[in-house]
Amino acid sequence: MEKYKIAVLGLMGSGRSSITLRYLKKEFYGETDPTIEEEYETTVTIDDQDIGLTILDNAGGEELSYTLKEYFQNGHGIILVFSLTNMTSFLNCERYIRLFEIVTNRDAKDHPILLLGNKKDLEEKRCVPVEKTKDFQKRIKAHYWEVSALTGENVDQAINEFVKAIRNQYTEKDKQGYQKNNAKKSKFKRIFSRKKK
Template sequence: MSGEEERFKLVVVGGGGVGKSALTIQFIQSYFVSDYDPTIEDSYTKICTVDGKETRLDSKSPSRWIMSSHCLSECGVMREQYMRSGEGFLLVFALNDLGSYHEVQKFHTQILRVKDRDDFPMVLVGNKADLEQQRVISREDAQAFTREHRIHYMEASAKNRYNVDEAFLQLVQIIRRFQEIESPPPQSHHSGKQKRGGCPCVLL
């Protein structure tokens, strides 16, 4: 059955402490964690509807995703491996951390270099919108960056669950549009890769 389903690999990148794990766990399980133990393993599944199509999102090993996510900041080889396999990226920075904003711009540049493309499915996410009084990155600055690079921008709060679902689902929509443009499905082809419908999206 799995061979009949389309799979999307979503990769969440960003500097340490920006809330990558908090956003993902809030999206999958609908609760906020301020501290996450990367030694804990579990299996997460979320059923949602994207563009009117039922979509199943699976994360089979959050601890592996969390550790890999940390490696994205530290290990060049591991970082490029995940960038090569990813079909869409959430670029996460913290609105109260200028360094994380500069770091996520470097991730954007590296993703395009690894993919050898001028554009690719990405959503820039300014997390910690609940800390408005501590904000150091203006919405205007972030929007200027995303306009220049033709990617989508959203502000979110993993703590308040603000724009959490919207960020992930926006990325799925962008990936679908991108893949349809890149390789439109043949009119009469029964390949599992082209079948539309339920699709498990793997969060790496």
């Protein structure tokens, strides 16, 4: 069974933990402790294939935990959560991108990222313009969905599609690695056979 590690990041009040629990437990948990970092394991079935997920619900504080650094360096994807009703939570997503690039010394655009605009059910209180989310999404090459942890709208679909994208990206990397190794082996065989002659 394929296994992937995903970090869920978001400012306190963005609905980060509520989205994580909505996906895992199919219920809305309004009262959660945003200062506690939790790690969950689950199995999902996508395209008739079981996939193991380890999900880190990051505490959202200023300091980077050892676990989050490990997820940045060895994880397979990042979910950035912001509230559509809170511009600060949206702008904070940029900070996570910078932290990822500093810790890993890699371009975030090359890493699977899912951007989730939460609280879609509060459209009348929206203060994050659609244009800003689209610009940010394009710049970091992220998948983007607007969701509601309260109603569950789009939560499962967004995360399942993201897991599928992660699987496809890493399957392609494995294929490329396999092809490179085979090319090296065949080149070595040709050189070795010439030397024997």
